[in-house]
Amino acid sequence: MTNGNQVKSLTGKKHNFGMVIDVDRCTGCGACMIACAVENNVPPGPVDATDRTGITLMRVYKADNGMDFPDNESVFFPVSCQQCEHHPPCVSVCPQNAVEVDPATGIVGQIPVRCLGCRYCMAACPYHARYFNWWDPVWPEGMERSLNPDVSLRMRGVVEKCNFCFHRLQAAREKAAAEGRDEIKEGEYIPACVESCPTSAMTFGDLLDEGSEVYRLAQSNGSFRILERLGTGPKIYYFSEREWVRNIAEKDPASALKRGATTD
Amino acid sequence: MDRNRNNGTKDIRLVARGVNRMPFGKFLYLLVPWLIILAIGMYAIFLCLAKGLNQTNMDNRFAFGVWIFLDLSIIALGAGAFFTGFLVYILKREELRAVLNSAVVIGFICYSGAILVLMVDVGQPLRAWFTFWHPNIHSMLTEVTFCITCYLVVLSVEYAPIVLRNKKLKEVPAFLAMQYELHRIMPVLAGVGTFLSFFHQGSLGGLFGVLQGHPFAFREGLAIWPTTFFLFIISAAAAGPSFILLTTWIASRVSRKRLVSDNVFALLARISGSLLVVYVMLKSIDTLTWLNRTVPSLGLSGIGFFLWAPFNIWILFAEIIVFGLVPSLFLLFGSGRLRTGWLVASSVMVCCGIVLNRFVMTIQTLSLPTMSFDRFMIYTPSWQEIAAFLFVVAYGVIIYSLSFRYLRLFPQEIEMKVN
Numbered sequence: 001m002t003n004g005n006q007v008k009s010l011t012g013k014k015h016n017f018g019m020v021i022d023v024d025r026c027t028g029c030g031a032c033m034i035a036c037a038v039e040n041n042v043p044p045g046p047v048d049a050t051d052r053t054g055i056t057l058m059r060v061y062k063a064d065n066g067m068d069f070p071d072n073e074s075v076f077f078p079v080s081c082q083q084c085e086h087h088p089p090c091v092s093v094c095p096q097n098a099v100e101v102d103p104a105t106g107i108v109g110q111i112p113v114r115c116l117g118c119r120y121c122m123a124a125c126p127y128h129a130r131y132f133n134w135w136d137p138v139w140p141e142g143m144e145r146s147l148n149p150d151v152s153l154r155m156r157g158v159v160e161k162c163n164f165c166f167h168r169l170q171a172a173r174e175k176a177a178a179e180g181r182d183e184i185k186e187g188e189y190i191p192a193c194v195e196s197c198p199t200s201a202m203t204f205g206d207l208l209d210e211g212s213e214v215y216r217l218a219q220s221n222g223s224f225r226i227l228e229r230l231g232t233g234p235k236i237y238y239f240s241e242r243e244w245v246r247n248i249a250e251k252d253p254a255s256a257l258k259r260g261a262t263t264d
Numbered sequence: 265m266d267r268n269r270n271n272g273t274k275d276i277r278l279v280a281r282g283v284n285r286m287p288f289g290k291f292l293y294l295l296v297p298w299l300i301i302l303a304i305g306m307y308a309i310f311l312c313l314a315k316g317l318n319q320t321n322m323d324n325r326f327a328f329g330v331w332i333f334l335d336l337s338i339i340a341l342g343a344g345a346f347f348t349g350f351l352v353y354i355l356k357r358e359e360l361r362a363v364l365n366s367a368v369v370i371g372f373i374c375y376s377g378a379i380l381v382l383m384v385d386v387g388q389p390l391r392a393w394f395t396f397w398h399p400n401i402h403s404m405l406t407e408v409t410f411c412i413t414c415y416l417v418v419l420s421v422e423y424a425p426i427v428l429r430n431k432k433l434k435e436v437p438a439f440l441a442m443q444y445e446l447h448r449i450m451p452v453l454a455g456v457g458t459f460l461s462f463f464h465q466g467s468l469g470g471l472f473g474v475l476q477g478h479p480f481a482f483r484e485g486l487a488i489w490p491t492t493f494f495l496f497i498i499s500a501a502a503a504g505p506s507f508i509l510l511t512t513w514i515a516s517r518v519s520r521k522r523l524v525s526d527n528v529f530a531l532l533a534r535i536s537g538s539l540l541v542v543y544v545m546l547k548s549i550d551t552l553t554w555l556n557r558t559v560p561s562l563g564l565s566g567i568g569f570f571l572w573a574p575f576n577i578w579i580l581f582a583e584i585i586v587f588g589l590v591p592s593l594f595l596l597f598g599s600g601r602l603r604t605g606w607l608v609a610s611s612v613m614v615c616c617g618i619v620l621n622r623f624v625m626t627i628q629t630l631s632l633p634t635m636s637f638d639r640f641m642i643y644t645p646s647w648q649e650i651a652a653f654l655f656v657v658a659y660g661v662i663i664y665s666l667s668f669r670y671l672r673l674f675p676q677e678i679e680m681k682v683n
Binding site for chain 2 (some may be wrong): 118127128135252
């Protein structure tokens with residue numbers, strides 16, 4: 001099923017973390033977006049920020065079947081970094097190695113302290129899942145006490161993106177080590193978005209673990225990936241029992257225009 | 265007589281012997297508008313550096329904006345420097361010595377201006393050295409960074425002897441000796457400059473050709489280089505001589521002097537036209553291959569990219585036919601027959617075509633949706649973005665004006681005056 005970064009971890013076990021999102025269950029509530037922002041110390045946007053300049057490491061898109069009422073149906077796609085595993089477009093373009101793939105986990109990570117802010121990675125990402133810090137990170141007075149001490153802040157002028165809450169993996173590893181275990185157990189490490197989803201639409205785990213729920217769902221008939229045709233091997237899978245939803249993932253964007261979609 | 269004509273110039277001791285220049289006061293008066301633009305541009309740059317790139321209208325989708333588009337354009341137009349050096353020193357086309365100094369100054373202005381804007385464009389300018397310290401050798405941007413930086417050094421060294429030949433500076437024996445020594449290594453610098461230029465012009469094309477996530481820009485290619493790598497080299501080499509022709513004509517009109525002979529204009533036109541014909545042919549083959557093979561292999565329709573107004577099929581037609589094939593034929597077949605005005609008009613079209621191509625690669629690529637539930641977006645640059653770019657234009661005009669006044673940019677000028 002998965003190829004590429006299936007490298008053994010230090011303990012010898014292979015990991016390739018990924019996610020399956022059941023879009024039939026997603027209500028588009030945005031809890032994953034909020035949880036992600038809070039967990040990762042994303043600052044509140046200034047008053048002149050827009051939906052094009054704010055930072056939403058997880059963003060929920062809405063799509064529909066293009067039919068008129070009463071046949072119209074909608075679906076929500078929570079889209080974060082898709083953690084591509086075959087030549088991730090952002091990794092090869094970064095001029096100073098500020099984007100790296102962790103060979104032990106397959107997680108594509110951003111190194112903000114090394115980022116020049118050239119934004120070539122943002123231009124390269126087909127999922128628009130990378131965000132630039134257009135402003136200095138500022139929190140309203142008192143709110144800084146709610147910051148997550150496990151996640152470092154990013155300064156103005158650098159790019160950031162989802163890293164599957166890597167700090168949670170580190171915390172899980174530390175816990176396992178404290179308990180004398182070499183490996184973490186399934187479910188011990190899940191990103192904040194997965195934890196917050198009220199409808200349990202998101203399933204996270206090791207795509208190489210054949211006994212895991214994420215493996216089973218990713219292998220199931222209804223699973224699909226967005227823009228799989230580009231060959232970047234995203235590790236976020238989506239799931240739907242509705243065929244038109246599955247087709248959206250590969251549909252030509254121009255077809256939306258033909259149905260009269262707006263151009264801005 | 266010359267001395268009499270230059271009597272009104274307070275800076276006569278700096279003006280080259282044997283040429284006439286307008287009175288110093290008039291010269292300053294003409295520079296005032298450009299100095300104002302320079303000051304406004306400096307303020308805009310200060311805002312961007314002090315307050316951040318939130319001063320621009322770029323956003324997470326338009327991560328590249330008008331600055332990158334114009335950087336790509338002026339670097340292509342500045343290609344006249346390397347290509348003229350290559351023709352004079354390597355291919356021994358001595359006739360082009362008449363515009364070589366001017367080409368070097370134009371190249372220096374274009375490259376230094378582009379690097380200046382890039383320094384404002386990146387979020388963390390103080391980290392620019394990181395690329396040299398831990399470079400990602402797989403990135404086209406690394407190649408661009410290395411080559412452009414090295415080439416600016418080459419251009420500075422090429423510019424130095426032109427400056428040191430100034431009438432006043434020449435009085436210092438050390439400068440004279442240095443100028444002479446630098447002049448001796450010019451063929452080597454021309455060779456190095458050509459090598460570096462080939463790579464960075466190509467890599468600028470490669471920046472977009474490798475974007476597998478953007479089928480509109482993505483191109484197949486040879487080994488690690490997408491076809492845009494080669495197309496950018498040829499298009500820059502074609503546009504460079506046209507821009508030299510154009511700037512020489514503008515300098516001639518503004519100064520009201522003949523600066524080069526007509527056969528130099530004709531030669532530049534012929535070189536530009538020949539290369540542009542090759543470019544148009546290769547670009548057409550590339551476009552047809554992309555439309556009929558690359559895009560369908562991704563399950564998309566090539567024509568679908570041109571359904572998004574205002575970037576409809578006209579843009580492809582304008583780029584290849586109106587601003588490509590038409591001026592290339594004018595320049596190629598009209599170089600010996602047409603009046604200079606026609607050649608200048610054709611050169612303007614060539615430059616517009618190259619600028620349009622760079623626009624398509626940067627702005628159109630980012631405006632198109634990649635996912636079906638995505639949106640088509642447009643972006644309008646902020647006044648700070650426009651002012652910062654106009655800063656470079658004003659900087660270029662001022663540097664060129666000063667160079668024209670005090671340095672010998674056109675060796676044929678005296679000869680033309682006598683005739």
